[in-house]
Amino acid sequence: MTTFTVAVVSAGLSQPSSTRLLADQLAGAVRAAGAARGDRVEVITLELRELAHDITDNLLTGFPGVTLQTAIDAVSSADAVIAVTPVFSGSYSGLFKSFFDVLDRDALVGTPVLLAATGGSARHSLVLDYALRPLFAYLKADIVPTGVFAATADFGSDDAGRSLADRIGRAAGELLSRLSPTDNETARVETDLGPGSGPHHRSGTSDPFENLVPFEQLLARR
Amino acid sequence: MQFGIFTVGDVTTDPTTGRTPTEAERIKAMVTIAQKAEEVGLDVFATGEHHNPPFVPSSPTTMLGYIAARTDTLLLSTSTTLITTNDPVKIAEDYAMLQHLADGRVDLMMGRGNTGPVYPWFGKDITKGIELAVENYDLLRRLWREDVVDWQGKFRTPLRGFTSTPRPLDGVPPFVWHGSIRSPEIAEQAAYYGDGFFANHIFWPKAHFQRLIELYRTRFEHYGHGSADQAIVGLGGQVFMRKNSQDAVKEFRPYFDHAPVYGYGPSLEDFTETTPLTVGSPTEVIEKTLKFRDYFGDYQRQLFLMDHAGLPLKTVLEQLDLLGGEVVPVLRKEFDALRPAHVPDGPTHASLLAAAERAAVDQRNAALEVAGTAS
Numbered sequence: 001m002t003t004f005t006v007a008v009v010s011a012g013l014s015q016p017s018s019t020r021l022l023a024d025q026l027a028g029a030v031r032a033a034g035a036a037r038g039d040r041v042e043v044i045t046l047e048l049r050e051l052a053h054d055i056t057d058n059l060l061t062g063f064p065g066v067t068l069q070t071a072i073d074a075v076s077s078a079d080a081v082i083a084v085t086p087v088f089s090g091s092y093s094g095l096f097k098s099f100f101d102v103l104d105r106d107a108l109v110g111t112p113v114l115l116a117a118t119g120g121s122a123r124h125s126l127v128l129d130y131a132l133r134p135l136f137a138y139l140k141a142d143i144v145p146t147g148v149f150a151a152t153a154d155f156g157s158d159d160a161g162r163s164l165a166d167r168i169g170r171a172a173g174e175l176l177s178r179l180s181p182t183d184n185e186t187a188r189v190e191t192d193l194g195p196g197s198g199p200h201h202r203s204g205t206s207d208p209f210e211n212l213v214p215f216e217q218l219l220a221r222r
Numbered sequence: 223m224q225f226g227i228f229t230v231g232d233v234t235t236d237p238t239t240g241r242t243p244t245e246a247e248r249i250k251a252m253v254t255i256a257q258k259a260e261e262v263g264l265d266v267f268a269t270g271e272h273h274n275p276p277f278v279p280s281s282p283t284t285m286l287g288y289i290a291a292r293t294d295t296l297l298l299s300t301s302t303t304l305i306t307t308n309d310p311v312k313i314a315e316d317y318a319m320l321q322h323l324a325d326g327r328v329d330l331m332m333g334r335g336n337t338g339p340v341y342p343w344f345g346k347d348i349t350k351g352i353e354l355a356v357e358n359y360d361l362l363r364r365l366w367r368e369d370v371v372d373w374q375g376k377f378r379t380p381l382r383g384f385t386s387t388p389r390p391l392d393g394v395p396p397f398v399w400h401g402s403i404r405s406p407e408i409a410e411q412a413a414y415y416g417d418g419f420f421a422n423h424i425f426w427p428k429a430h431f432q433r434l435i436e437l438y439r440t441r442f443e444h445y446g447h448g449s450a451d452q453a454i455v456g457l458g459g460q461v462f463m464r465k466n467s468q469d470a471v472k473e474f475r476p477y478f479d480h481a482p483v484y485g486y487g488p489s490l491e492d493f494t495e496t497t498p499l500t501v502g503s504p505t506e507v508i509e510k511t512l513k514f515r516d517y518f519g520d521y522q523r524q525l526f527l528m529d530h531a532g533l534p535l536k537t538v539l540e541q542l543d544l545l546g547g548e549v550v551p552v553l554r555k556e557f558d559a560l561r562p563a564h565v566p567d568g569p570t571h572a573s574l575l576a577a578a579e580r581a582a583v584d585q586r587n588a589a590l591e592v593a594g595t596a597s
Binding site for chain 2: 062063065213214216
């Protein structure tokens with residue numbers, strides 16, 4: 001049995017929010033799929049609403065406060081990420097984007113990511129492909145093929161609800177299939193060997209202190 | 223240990239009155255603040271170099287030369303000199319000239335500037351920031367240390383038999399600090415040359431700067447300039463004081479809330495908790511500043527930012543009275559008592575000259591010994 005950590009980023013603003021509802025269903029499905037193949041999935045859920053002030057402060061000062069740093073570390077070091085946003089003005093919400101703006105540019109390189117969004121009607125469903133996918137492509141995340149869009153109606157009627165559950169199950173399976181026990185072992189060994197403290201990055205390349213070019217080389221490079 | 227102030231030279235509207243000083247007022251205020259620094263017993267005044275409004279100090283040696291004429295003991299420095307976009311030949315000459323006029327009361331802090339567009343304003347390529355800093359500084363060092371320089375590089379025309387003038391005072395180049403808030407490469411550069419490293423940690427949490435300074439100290443030792451704890455470290459600081467702590471908070475809050483850089487962001491309380499900013503009584507400032515030594519080790523220079531965010535001149539002068547009168551004497555005594563004998567004090571022209579003379583004597587003796595053995 002292997003244990004995987006999945007960070008869930010939920011950008012819903014109302015309480016309770018349908019975005020959080022979808023996020024929980026996705027996390028539950030990944031956990032169940034993991035259990036089915038004998039693995040444990042630990043879920044860390046981040047409500048961006050609670051971090052909204054800290055995110056703005058980071059945008060203004062250039063550094064994260066203690067609470068936000070913990071959240072950033074959780075996402076940066078997770079084995080996979082589930083990112084869920086409400087649709088605002090035809091795209092992801094500003095708060096959702098701001099959170100990924102304050103993440104280290106390399107934080108999600110190669111990380112399996114499941115994208116999901118909620119909106120008033122199914123007419124917004126392509127937001128997954130024209131807004132979320134380009135953002136996570138820029139971040140070089142490993143985006144799973146199935147994105148999950150849930151309109152208000154999906155949570156109501158039986159038929160739509162069933163088809164939402166199908167989409168959730170398929171996406172959760174795709175995310176889990178990216179998490180192979182061997183990869184995970186390798187990642188952990190690399191992390192343990194890495195010097196210094198702080199968040200561990202799968203790529204191991206984003207810490208400038210660990211890739212210092214000796215000055216003779218800097219001089220010679222001229 | 224050296225104590226002083228550094229200024230960004232921003233022209234900022236006073237949020238409590240809505241009044242914006244003119245450039246002339248701000249420039250004259252910077253001079254008054256520098257003179258006051260000497261009067262209250264501080265050691266160092268450092269000015270920023272900026273080439274974009276709302277900042278006024280674009281010509282540091284003009285300002286520092288003027289201040290030199292009006293002061294007797296104050297060490298004049300920069301925070302920072304743009305090693306990337308200034309021609310190293312011009313830096314070599316400007317600061318050697320200033321050194322003569324100020325009787326050696328001059329050092330510099332190298333930096334790469336706070337804004338990308340400054341590169342094209344001076345005909346440079348922004349993508350080459352680190353490379354420019356490396357090549358330009360290497361040339362600058364040679365111009366100060368070799369009377370005749372033959373040089374060829376990537377970023378400026380070659381020099382053939384060039385002598386920069388005047389030569390450094392007493393043949394001793396000004397001491398150089400390297401300032402960085404982000405790049406480990408700059409800590410590495412400072413360590414390589416055995417220069418000082420200034421960590422302006424006033425806007426960021428301390429963990430990052432602990433790593434930067436640790437790197438600098440380790441590499442300083444690696445390059446054979448002494449033990450890690452003998453490396454020359456400077457730190458920033460930012461304070462606002464009144465006798466009564468609550469009065470300080472009440473008076474400073476509107477300036478904090480609207481300040482350039484961090485204004486409209488975190489609360490004063492959050493910011494004082496995570497950064498070196500202290501708003502309170504002189505005793506609180508003393509306590510917090512003494513902690514810097516616990517985090518970063520014994521260090522040689524402490525500069526405070528006192529005159530930004532639209533604070534009126536009168537207030538800044540009152541702040542300097544408190545800093546020089548109540549804070550620095552205590553810090554000086556405490557830090558000096560804590561510093562082990564083998565850790566050097568902040569470098570001055572006199573200490574560098576003495577070191578150069580010692581080295582010359584050693585060299586002569588060594589030569590005589592060789593001659594003695596041969597005969």
